[in-house]
Structure formats: structure tokens, C-alpha cells
Amino acid sequence: MSAVFKHFTLTTLSCVALTSAAHAERGSQGDLGLIYWQAPTLLNPYLASGPKDSEPASLVLEPLARHDETGQMVPWLAAAIPTLDNGGISPDLQSITWTLKPGIKWSDGSDFTADDVVFTANYCMDTESGCQMTAKFTDVEHVQALDAQTVKISFSKPKPYPYAPFVGLEVPVLQAAQFGDCMGANALNCSTQNLAPIGTGPYQITDFKPGDVVTYDVNAHFRDADKPGFAKVTLKGGGDASGAARAVLETGEFDYAWNLQLDPQVLTQMKSAGKGQVVSSFGTAVERLQVNLTNAAADLGDARSTRDGGAHPFLADPRVTKALSLAVDRDTLIDIAYGDAGRPTCDVLAAPAIYASGANDACLTQDLDAARALLDDAGWTDSDGDGIRDKDGVPMALLYQTSVNPVRQTTQDLLKAWWAEIGVATELRAIAPSVFFGGDQSSPDTYQKFYADLEMFTNFFPGNDPEPYLNNWTCAAIPTPENGWAGMNVPRYCSPEYDALLAKLGNTVDIEARIAISKQLNNMLMQAGALIPLVHRGEVSAHANSLKGVRMNVWDSELWNIADWTRAK
Template sequence: MNTKSALLCAAASFALAPMALADAHEGERGRDGQVNIIYWQAPSTLNPFLSGGTKDVEAASLVVEPLARFDETGTIQPWLAEEIPTVENGGITEDLKQITWKITPGLVWSDGTPFTSADVKFTYEYCTNPEGGCAQITKFEGIESVETPDDLTVVVTFAEPNPYPYTAFVGGESPILQAAQFADCVGAAASTCTDQNFNPIGTGPFVVDEFRTNDVISFSANPNYREAGKPAFASVNFKGGGDAEAAGRAVMQTGEFDYAWNLQLAPEVIAQMESGGLGTPVAGFGPLVERIMLNNTNPDPALPPEERSVVRPHPFLGDPAVYNAMSMAIDRPLLVEIGYGQAGRVTCNWVPAPEAFSSTSMTCDTQDLEGAKAMLEEAGWVDSNGDGVREKDGVELRVLYQTSTNAVRQDFQALIKEWWEEIGFAVELRNINASVFFGGDAGSPDTFQKFYADVEMYANTFNGTDPQAYLGNGLCDKAPTPATQWQGENISRFCMEEYDALWNELAQTADLSERQRIGKELNDMIVQNGGMIPLVHRGRLSAHANDLGGIKLNVWDSELWNIADWYRTGN
């Protein structure tokens, strides 16, 4: 095997053998009635390209699908494509500038029309339209063209050699939209297409019957789904809203629901719920990190809308003494203990997994309040009037600290507020309903993308085991702005020419060990230069009813990735 083939095999961790499915109980489609799912962060759209929220991406994954996705081991698997293209099988050119996907023959949309390469090309054009705002734009970085020589062939050409081409059309964050349905929704019109965004036509195991934003979604089995006898469930009741504790109890204690996602709860609460005997918690560690994002722009409400959280710099968060002192003041081991127990680990990294990409150059497991005070003092931040708040050149260290409404996050806020105030900050806390905070509504002032605060706390992750596209979220041009309808994943508005240059080097580097080295450097660069303060490497923790079979918790893709294989055990 040549070096290029070896790299592509190792980086993707793919297997061409058919995926090992969960217990395949044969029978009629819809034989097991209804399955009830609860996401306490309610979906606000079913178009993953218009939201960076995990809740929206995962709800949509029941309907819209990619050409390939990652299984529960992080292995890339063909989904709507026949196989994973490689240099060895001829699907990727020797110069690494072109990848050719072969679509599985006979696929149809849920409306019965053929799924073709034209839909794939349209999806590329939809997301990369300069007048629109696409939350997943980094998945398409570096693509020069997408061509369709026939109905079942998609040829993606890159401007430069791309050693990891498995981003566009791969994973739950980059599914295919039906060209016919979204034809009038390109560019500035994207966010106005309510019917399409709430009721997408897909190839997945379910279709949308009714979508009540930030509330309930009703799905029914796709009559044109490609696998006979699947899905086993005739319908899905997808409830959104509430809180994590109520969601966990609804599965493990009352039995009202079959699956509860993202149970961000203290470990003793989970243990008490499990004693109810109706459900089982499931957990796994992927790249999920709870972090505090630092606003690199000015969120002053006195600024006009086109400048707020756009103009630079932030009044004080660009000072290394300030953000380093903020990090030093935090007792991460205590946060892990009270918030996650065995489902959490202290981390200094934006990318803590996979291990090969996890940097070991930083330590942050010891709180140092006195060191933080000394650092601020030396940098000229002093409390000259005795009110407890440090200032410099007329600027006070006053912080608006926002996050989503959740018991663990409010506990974190209270502790971090106390620590920061001890070293000379004034801290105002704000929490926002999670369905709104992660909703991506360009008209709302309360989304995490708009970032109308000095710092904000949340967690996110990425699909697959290669962080190239995820690290691309630190590029200067990926910051949400009014021009992008506030879409984009560079939430901190971090911008550093050296970072952009190093990321471009990563995107062209084939040697796996070099990719890992560069990935670690990028991680360190954004953390050490005021992009964010990582707190906790979180395990994903969800719960399912004891009589729900086929569950394979996936920390590398949508948790609902194999819902077509779920079934009722009858136990």
C-alpha cells in the first residue's frame, strides 16, 4: 500500500465490509408501534445547514442522510454511497485532488422520486452560496467543483491536494437535501423557507408528519425506505423541551419515554434514576468538551446591530493576562466532581479526542487564585477605588457570562462567578432556554451564535475521528455576522493569520503523524491566544428503556444514526 493509501485508511478508520447491524428482528415495517424520544433541548429546525445545534442535527438525521457516516466505533461506513472511495480502489486520485462517490442504485426520496447526483451537487451549491448563511460551511472548505457525469456519480474536485476528503456529504452534519424541494431556498432565501426547513423530504427511515418548533415533532415510517422491514417503529413521538432531569426520569423512572438524550446531570442523580428499574443509562467518550468561549469582538448593547459582536477588539478579553487569569482561577477537578463524576475528565484542550490528536502541552488541573491575582496586578489591572473590581485605562473587568438553562451549567456558573469575583472581576450571570440558545434563529438576540455577552459556556463536538473540519471553525472567515445570517461556527470570532496558515497546511498534509502534530498545534494556538477556556471533557450520557433494542450509542455521529435498527424487545 502506498503512503497516500495508508494515510487515507488510517485517517478515516474505514472498513469496506458491511456494517454490523444491531439485532435484526425480521418482520413488517412499523410492527412495533411508536417509539417516544425526548430531547430536553427542543429542535428549532430540521435543516442541519441552518443550525449548529446538535439537537437540530440529530432530529434531522431521522429524515435526511449523507453519502457516508461514522458508526459507533468511529469507523466511516457507506450510507447512500456504494463504498468509501480510496486511492486503492480508484475512488480518490493519486494527487489527492479528486474524490468520486458512487451512489447506490435504486435509491428514492420519501416522495418516491429518484435520489441522484444532482441532489448532491445542489447541496454543495446550497451551502456555499455567498448570499446565504450555512452553519456547516467548513465541511465544504477547499472544494473547487462538484460535477455529476451521470445520475449515480459525484466527482468532487479540490483546489489543492486533500488528504482527508471525508467531510462534505459525510456524517449527520452534512446530509443531502432534495434539489427539487429546496430549489427556491438558495442564498438569502434559505432561512425564509419554513415549509422546507421544517418538513424536509429525505431518504431516511422516517418522514415528518408535523413539526411544532421548540416543542414536538411527529414522524412516521418512510414507506419508500430502502431496507425491507425497517424501521420497526411505525411512528416517532419526538418531544423537545423541559430539562435534563425530567427527561431522565421520563425514561428510567416513569417509562413515559423510550430514549432520553444528553442527560447532563450530576452522577448521584443518574444513579437514583437508574434505581427506578425501567431504563438504562449509556455513556461513551468522544470529542465533546464543555468550554467557555471568549468573545473576541465587542458585545456592547450600545453598538448598532451591524457592529455588535462584530467590531474588534473586545474591551479587555484580548489581554493574555486577563484570559489566562480567568482560566487559572477555575477549579476544574471540582467541576468534574460535582457535574459529571466518572462521565467527565479535566481537559485543557478544544480537541481532547481521539487521543492521537489530543495535545499534552498544557496543564490546568490545579486552581491558582493567588497566581491569577498576581498576573492581573502585574499587567496593570488594579482595584483603585476599593469596590472589588479591577480596572485599567478606564475599563473595568465586568463580565456578562451566559449559558443555556441546565442544573449543571448553573452550578458551574455560580462557582466560576465566585472564583472570578475573588480575583477582581464583576460577573453578571445569564441563562437562556436551551432550545432558543442553540436554535440558530437569525432574528433572536439570544442565540449562542450571536454571542451578545462577554463569555458563554456550552459544549459541542464533531463527526468522525479527524478534526480537520472542526479545527476549521477557528478560521477568520467562519465568524457569524449579519452578512451570514449569523451562521458560522467560529463562535468566539477568533482571528489569527498564523492559525489560518497552519490550518491550510493541515488541509494539505498527507502524513498521519504530521497531521496529528499540526492538529495539536492548532488546538494549542486557539486556547493559548484567547479563543476559549476548555473545562471538562464530557462523556455523552443518554438513557434508553429496558425494552428498547438496537441501541448503539454513537459519540462520533448522530446518536440516532441507526434508529432504523431500533426495535421493541418485548421484555
């Protein structure tokens, strides 16, 4: 067995059964209240812009496999994880064959089959669909049902890590019967399907008010007869992280609050009320500045923030982005805004630990003099004495946007002050999360349109192999008007050398070589100034003291094992 498959199959793909608390009776635990202050706007992860949508969908839609709270891959709708040893992966590494668990039904009572898996792959791979998860299907040549319980995914070349399609909350299986008329350009028009998908999960959607509330009832056809424990789930959206935390830790109005990016002292004070507990874990999440390498000037019209509009007047120069990074005091930022839930980082690929580069760690120490020297070297000086650097009549002034969140606004204020010390002016903008992450093609304020110079948010990749994540920065992944602003290459970074090295990663089996290439790809992004990492973030949530069975998971949906949740009597 090759080294890479020893790493991925023997240590992380064990097919042990998940332990769970026994339920006396399905639905016997009453009602469960969840609060996701970034309100979901649709429940189809293939069109979603982030976890605010895909996590609420995970109560209903399920993948073939997912990652548990330790990062280990476990079978879900599949009977086992395919490996070289069990014959599930072909010797030439060009196909993976999944066998489905027998007897699984959709919540409408119909049979779940391999045809649903095939349909979902074709749905996302249709170039007109606006699918946000195309990177998960990189190099997939075709997907076929060998029989009702067996599906084969074939790749156009050897895939040392073939687990991107249908593993994790972002790539669940859709019901072919429900979404059959939603292929291609019609995908975005299927409002009923996108707002109320039929699933195989423990719950089914009974009502959804986008931007507000999702209500769920038990899926009567769920495969485990004694699960889920709660009869009804209400997921409330909107508000802010502080209000969400208060609703669990102080008032007890809700049972679980997600994504509590708050001042650590505030959380400690709330916890003292004795109604709930704070849970956190470090995964792959990195709070970073996305650097617009293109010109965001409004007078460019349709070419605004596209490569057709030309390079950014100063952020396309890596000396400038390096100066901005060196001006940041990450230790102070973490002390003020993150506490134990943050670690300083200079890499977008900060975890798993074996992939952390360390080659860019100069930014861990704030150096204002070095930052000023870099800007001087780039030809940006304060020619008129107003405190703002300029060059050829262009002031070094930034529009820096992010979502409304107390920690993010604190971060904005700190960065603005530090950048002022090196002669950079900064205008701050905070956008409602439901808009910023909403994916509305008609809105000018989405993070993918990126009508600003810098923007800040966090994302992560599930599992323990970064290849699908690194696919996000290929030339093909750039959001454009032509592709409906789909794609995660928000900086508009385009490097044939990066794409070629990524293709090499896709053909590399040896784990040590994969690690080396992944670090090199991270370094290319850092040295090009496409991103400025700030904080390796621990995910923080809270739940009521009475809620049992929660296994905080930063590698998949936080709600991944909600079928096992119970309430202490």
C-alpha cells in the same frame, strides 16, 4: 500507500456491512417515544445551529457516509468508501468520486441520484444561503454528476482528508426537487422545506410543531424491506434534562432521552426505579468557555460584538483569560457536576487521543495566586477597595451566559465564586436552549450573536480527523451582521498565522505531520485565549430497558441506527 491513507482507509474506512437485529416485519414494533429537551426549531441541518436540530433531522435526511459508534467511517447512501486503493480518490488527491447505492428512493417515491448531491453542495456553497456548514466544503472547487449513480467532488488543491463533504449528520443530501427554489438568499424563506424535508431515511415527517413535537411515520420506500421496526416515532422537545431523564428512567413515559447533562447522583437515583438504563461514551465533545475577543458593549449598536467595534477591554489580553482559566478547579467541578461523564481538559481538541496536545496542562491544577499575579501584571488592580479589579476606570466585570441546564448553572455558580477570589465580578445569565441555540437572526440572545463577555456550551466534530473542526476558527468563519450571524468562530478570533497554518494542514498528507500541525493550531487558540476548555464531556443519554439495538454514538447522530431499534417482548 501514504501513511495518512493507511490510517484513514485501512483502519477506519472498512466497508463491512452493519450488523442489525432482524425484524419480522417493517413497523411491527409499535410506537417509539424520544425526548430531546432542547427542542428542535427546524429540520434542515444546513441552517441548524446544533444537534438539537440535526439529530431529529437524521431520521429523515442521510449522508453518503457516516461514523459508527467506534468512530469508523461506514458507507450509507454510498456503495463504498472511496480510497486511493479502490480508485475513488485521485492520485493527486484533488478529487474524490462517490458511487451511490443502486435503487435508493426518496420518501415521495422518486429516485435518489447524483444530481441531488450536486444540488446540495451548490446550495451550501452559495454565499448568500446562510449555510452553517460551509467549513465542510472548504476548498471544494466544484461537484459534478458523472452519471446518475456517480458524483465527483473536485478540490482546488490536494486534500489529504477529502471526507468532510457529505460525511456525517451535519451534511446530508437534500432533495433537489424539493429545495430547488431555496437557493441563496431564499434559503431561510423556505419554511415548508426547512420544517419538513423529504428524505431517504427510515422515517418521514408527518407533523412538526417547532419548539415542541415532531412526529414521524415509516418511509414506505426505505431501502431495507424489513426496517424500521417502529411504525411511528414521536420526538418531544422542551422542558429540561432532569425532566427528560425522569420520563425514561422513572415514569417510563418515553423510550429514549438525549443529552442528560445532570448531577451523576441524580441519575443514579433515577435509575434505581428499574425502568431504564444510562448510556454514555466519550468522543470529541468539550464543554468550553467562548471568550468574546470583541467589545460587547450595547452602546456600540450594529458594531457590538464585531471586530468593527474594537477589541474587548480586557479579555483580548491572553494574560487575563489565562488567569480566569487558572482560577478554575476542574477536578472539583467534575466531582460536583459531571462524575464519570467528565474529564478535566485544557485543550479544545481533546480527542482523538493522538491529537491531544498536553502543552496547556498547567490549567489542570487550580492556582489562585498565579491567576492574581497575571492580573497584576496586566495592570488590573483593585484601586478603590471594593474587591473588584479595575483599570482606567473600567471594572473587571463579566457577563457570562449559557443555556438553561442544571449542570451549566452549577458550573456558572462555581466559576463565579472562584473568579471573585481573584477580583473579577461576574453576572450570570441563563437562556432557554431553544433561543440560545435557535439561530434566530432577530434575537439578541443567540450564542452566535454573543452579546456577552463569556458564554459556555459544548460542541464536537464527527469522525476522526479534526481539520474541518479547526476550520471553525478562521477569519472567514466569524459570525457578522453581514453574513446573517452564520459561522462557528464565536470568539471572533482572527489570525492570518492560524489561517496559513490551517491551509498547510490542508496540504499535508503524512499523518504524523497532520497530528503535529493540529496540535499547534489547538495551542494557538488556547494561548490566544480564544477559548477556555473546562471538561472533556462524555455524552450521556438514557433508554428504556425494553429498547434494544441502541448503539450509543458520539461520533455521529445518536439516532444513527434507529432503523435497527426494536422492543423486547
